[in-house]
Amino acid sequence: MLVAVSGFPEVLRVGDLEIAVSVSDRRKSVRLTIERDASVTAVAPPQVSRSELIKMVEAKRSWLYGKLAERRELGEARPAREYVAGEGFPYLGRSYRLRIVEPGSEVRLIRGRMELGEDGGAQELVRWYCRVGKPWLKHRIRPWASRMGAEVTGLRVQPLGYRWGSCSRDGRVNIHWATMQLPPTLIDYVLVHELAHLQRRDHNPDFWRLVERAMPGYQDRRERLRRLGPDLWLPDEGR
Ligand SMILES: [Zn+2]
Known part of the structure; x- marks a missing residue:
């Protein structure tokens, strides 16, 4: 018909x-x-x-559910920012207040404040998360990769739309820069999730068994991630 x-x-x-x-x-x-x-x-x-x-x-149902869940985790509603002194930006699970410094200054985290040049904004902050995220994540992923017998051939920190992470068959892992705002234990969940995808593409029971084996009780972190997602800072231009 x-x-x-x-x-x-x-x-x-x-x-x-x-x-x-x-x-x-x-x-x-x-x-x-x-x-x-x-x-x-x-x-x-x-x-x-x-x-x-x-x-x-x-x-395609399990594929669709997986995609929908990932998208909800990086949900839409979030407070708009004006990049003025006192606004809080999360980093590794803690919020740091902005201090506005002279124009042209590099973003940096110093004495409990996030410094941003007077002429800076979303773009400079996103770049900072990517810059500090790369070495931090490279170091962090190593013990998980060896525990899971996965070979990571490269790691990039970049905007990934609504996804926390993605990976390719040849072992390259991409992590959304906004992940650096999460507490380290939740970043670990994102890393384990992607490492499991190096072996299983879909969110099928085999995939979740791999996650469970590497990170027993991962469900709790997954749930916290889902709840925390909407509180993170994510400008449209930095997705
Ligand atoms: Zn996934």
């Missing part, structure tokens, strides 16, 4: 997932996308039937 093109986009329900479906004759296969607001859309070629679409979504 063919999907009736009229009436699209329509909402397709598969379990507790709601997917906005639209049809495009320019597509040869179905494309599933998770939007910025964590809604799911599907663009399907006209010849795909509703039941085929449902089957496809079901096959």
Whole structure:
């Protein structure tokens, strides 16, 4: 049976997932996308039937749930910043107040304050998190990698949209710079999660067994991460 093109986009329900479906004759296969607001859309070629679409979504369910969970962890609502004296910025789980110093100064953490040049803003702060994050994370990931028998061939700290981390098959790990705002025990969870992905791409039971073996009781950290995510500082331009 063919999907009736009229009436699209329509909402397709598969379990507790709601997917906005639209049809495009320019597509040869179905494309599933998770939007910025964590809604799911599907663009399907006209010849795909509703039941085929449902089957496809079901096959991709664990992938979708994993992506949605990661996106919620780095959720949307967060206070806007003005980069003025006294504003707090988290680093390794503690908040540091901004001290505004002369223009052109490098961002630095000194005597319990975060120093920012008068002409600085989000960009300079993001760059600082990336700069301090790289050596810190490289050092931190080493014992976890050896415990899990994973070989890390490179580590980068950068904006990653809504994800805490990502990795590639050849052992490169990317960590979102905003991770450096978390307490170290939660950063460990992000690292273990990515190291487990070096062996298992999906969030299937085998994947979670790897995480559990390396970090017994990881569920608690995962839950704390989910709750903390929205409190972190994440400017639009630094995602
Ligand atoms: Zn994951």
